Amino acid sequence: MRESAAPRQGLFCFVDGELVHHFQDGPELDHVMWFERMGLPSSGPRYDAILRGKVTCDVDTDRIVIGYYGTARLSNVRYRQIVDAFQLDEGRITEKMLLEPF
Numbered sequence: 001m002r003e004s005a006a007p008r009q010g011l012f013c014f015v016d017g018e019l020v021h022h023f024q025d026g027p028e029l030d031h032v033m034w035f036e037r038m039g040l041p042s043s044g045p046r047y048d049a050i051l052r053g054k055v056t057c058d059v060d061t062d063r064i065v066i067g068y069y070g071t072a073r074l075s076n077v078r079y080r081q082i083v084d085a086f087q088l089d090e091g092r093i094t095e096k097m098l099l100e101p102f
Contacts, residue, residue: 007055007057007064007086007087007088007089007092008023008055008086008087008088009023009024009025009054009055009056009057009086010022010023010024010054010055010086011024011029011030011031011034011052011053011054011055012052012053012054012055012082012085012086013031013035013040013050013051013052013053014050014051014052014078015040015050019078019081019082019085020038021082021085021086022034023086031052032047035047035050048070049070050070051068051069051070051071051078052068052069052070053066053067053068053069053082053098054067054068054098055067055082055086055088058094062092063092063093063094064088064089064092064093064094065093065094065095065096066079066082066088066093066094066095066096067095067096067097067098068095068096068097068098069097069098071097072097073095073097074095079095
């Protein structure tokens with residue numbers, strides 16, 4: 001397998017329809033801590049209503065995973081915003097609805 005450049009990773013959410021993102025190399029922040037820093041709800045129904053997710057790299061498969069909570073799938077517009085913000089190689093992307101809390 002050829003070695004690819006490491007993609008940007010991190011957290012994202014959509015606040016009032018706008019993409020907000022945070023680059024990070026490891027799990028130093030989760031959505032709860034990040035939202036508290038930004039003044040967004042970090043628990044309860046208002047937190048659950050925020051479309052949020054993370055971009056990670058699966059080093060075993062060389063795939064970039066766009067994982068998200070709060071929707072069954074990303075719209076084309078939101079997908080494109082995430083790809084552009086994180087400067088992702090679309091040939092390596094896998095989308096995944098996340099069910100685990102972090």
